[in-house]
Amino acid sequence: xxxxxxxxxxxxxxxxxxxxxxxxxxxxxxxxxxxxxxxxxxxxxxxxxxxxxxxxxxxxxxxxxxxxxxxxxxxxxxxxxxxxxxxxxxxxxxxxxxxxxxxxxxxxxxxxxxxxxxxxxxxxxxxxxxxxxxxxxxxxxxxxxxxxxxxxxxxxxxxxxxxxxxxxxxxxxxxxxx
Amino acid sequence: xxxxxxxxxxxxxxxxxxxxxxxxxxxxxxxxxxxxxxxxxxxxxxxxxxxxxxxxxxxxxxxxxxxxxxxxxxxxxxxxxxxxxxxxxxxxxxxxxxxxxxxxxxxxxxxxxxxxxxxxxxxxxxxxxxxxxxxxxxxxxxxxxxxxxxxxxxxxxxxxxxxxxxxxxxxxxxxxxxxxxxxxxxxxxxxxxxxxxxxxxxxxxxxxxxxxxxxxxxxxxxxxxxxxxxxxxxxxxxxxxxxxxxxxxxxxxxxxxxxxxxxxxxxxxxxxxxxxxxxxxxxxxxxxxxxxxxxxxxx
Numbered sequence: 001x002x003x004x005x006x007x008x009x010x011x012x013x014x015x016x017x018x019x020x021x022x023x024x025x026x027x028x029x030x031x032x033x034x035x036x037x038x039x040x041x042x043x044x045x046x047x048x049x050x051x052x053x054x055x056x057x058x059x060x061x062x063x064x065x066x067x068x069x070x071x072x073x074x075x076x077x078x079x080x081x082x083x084x085x086x087x088x089x090x091x092x093x094x095x096x097x098x099x100x101x102x103x104x105x106x107x108x109x110x111x112x113x114x115x116x117x118x119x120x121x122x123x124x125x126x127x128x129x130x131x132x133x134x135x136x137x138x139x140x141x142x143x144x145x146x147x148x149x150x151x152x153x154x155x156x157x158x159x160x161x162x163x164x165x166x167x168x169x170x171x172x173x174x175x176x177x178x
Numbered sequence: 179x180x181x182x183x184x185x186x187x188x189x190x191x192x193x194x195x196x197x198x199x200x201x202x203x204x205x206x207x208x209x210x211x212x213x214x215x216x217x218x219x220x221x222x223x224x225x226x227x228x229x230x231x232x233x234x235x236x237x238x239x240x241x242x243x244x245x246x247x248x249x250x251x252x253x254x255x256x257x258x259x260x261x262x263x264x265x266x267x268x269x270x271x272x273x274x275x276x277x278x279x280x281x282x283x284x285x286x287x288x289x290x291x292x293x294x295x296x297x298x299x300x301x302x303x304x305x306x307x308x309x310x311x312x313x314x315x316x317x318x319x320x321x322x323x324x325x326x327x328x329x330x331x332x333x334x335x336x337x338x339x340x341x342x343x344x345x346x347x348x349x350x351x352x353x354x355x356x357x358x359x360x361x362x363x364x365x366x367x368x369x370x371x372x373x374x375x376x377x378x379x380x381x382x383x384x385x386x387x388x389x390x391x392x393x394x395x396x397x398x399x400x401x402x403x404x405x406x407x408x409x410x411x412x413x414x415x416x417x418x419x420x421x422x423x424x425x426x427x428x429x430x431x432x433x434x435x436x437x438x439x440x441x442x443x444x445x446x447x448x449x450x451x452x453x454x455x456x457x458x459x460x461x462x463x464x465x466x467x468x469x470x471x472x473x474x475x476x477x
Binding site: 016039041051056068069070071072073074088089090091092093094095097098099101102103107111112113114143165166169 | 181205235238239240242243245248249251252254255257258259260264290296310312313314315316324471473474476477
């Protein structure tokens with residue numbers, strides 16, 4: 001059993017949106033729906049400023065608020081710590097959309113079902129990387145087992161002292177170097 | 179920003195109203211056994227309006243609408259307030275529908291069922307506040323006073339709807355149930371106090387909360403708030419109710435006056451205005467709470 005998580009180096013991210021596009025292809029999403037959102041903000045004090053680009057998707061929280069509020073148990077967490085949706089159980093009540101602190105959930109306009117980043121669980125099961133990781137042109141993303149101290153992702157988190165976006169909101173599993 | 183919109187606001191409004199109407203009818207049944215119209219109106223509108231609210235909820239839950247069997251799963255996750263609410267509403271609907279049926283058939287109502295109904299009416303009213311109150315992402319909602327505000331508003335709109343419909347059928351009775359009017363006035367005053375307290379404290383908790391409150395009191399929704407909720411929904415009915423109660427007190431001193439008051443010659447217009455205003459205010463309150471839902475920043 002692994003405890004899958006991700007490391008994102010915002011200093012390496014150039015904001016090319018390749019991860020978003022490949023994610024849309026992988027999940028067969030229409031253009032207006034994406035599981036990855038880009039947030040840009042200026043950090044620092046003039047003249048030492050930087051335009052920070054932060055790609056945000058489902059943070060696969062260990063105590064996921066979306067899973068807590070989901071009345072139908074459509075949202076669940078796998079043994080490997082990936083938060084998934086059982087599309088056949090979702091009624092589209094949007095309670096999870098409201099509860100997610102990261103705005104990571106979207107509604108399919110045709111079925112009404114809510115969906116989000118799945119950490120490409122099917123690819124990971126085949127031993128591959130999530131598509132956003134393998135496609136990233138600047139190697140800003142690393143995926144792997146957070147419980148394994150020798151995994152690339154764990155080492156990168158330690159090296160860059162990467163932190164979750166809002167550690168006070170819960171145990172999210174995407175770590176950002178900023 | 180608005181994930182839950184007008185449909186959900188209407189649902190929250192109708193759920194509170196339905197519970198309030200049920201409680202109003204139970205109270206009137208005991209306090210004023212002679213006020214049969216008010217009791218019947220409360221008992222009839224309660225399950226009907228809850229049903230309308232549930233239909234709205236089903237329409238909003240698009241994926242369930244397209245595959246209705248999925249709604250069964252609503253009963254499965256006990257850590258979700260929505261699941262708990264589903265149980266509350268189910269028990270409440272069963273009790274309210276049974277009581278309405280007994281009333282229709284002119285049969286005696288089983289007391290135990292009525293007590294169960296009273297308990298779950300209260301549960302439904304407060305659950306609408308818990309539902310959004312537990313959402314940490316929206317600081318405007320994530321406050322302990324919100325469920326209390328929703329209960330007070332639910333009772334107030336429940337009384338208003340019951341009185342409004344009753345006024346068309348039996349205007350004398352509407353003026354006879356003085357203690358209902360007194361409770362209604364107290365609820366309206368309490369609502370003003372609760373809104374003030376909630377906004378004052380919530381606006382100081384964090385940036386997103388402050389933004390929500392400023393959107394309501396001085397920003398894009400300020401007209402809706404000051405004119406719609408405070409002016410029409412609260413101050414207007416408070417003034418009219420207070421004046422009515424004061425004038426009743428004067429009339430009560432002589433028997434002729436009491437008759438005049440009871441005849442309701444001066445009062446049906448006031449009742450219609452007051453109760454419609456309260457209902458509008460109740461809906462605007464839910465609408466504002468959903469409209470101004472600013473999520474916390476995750477940076």
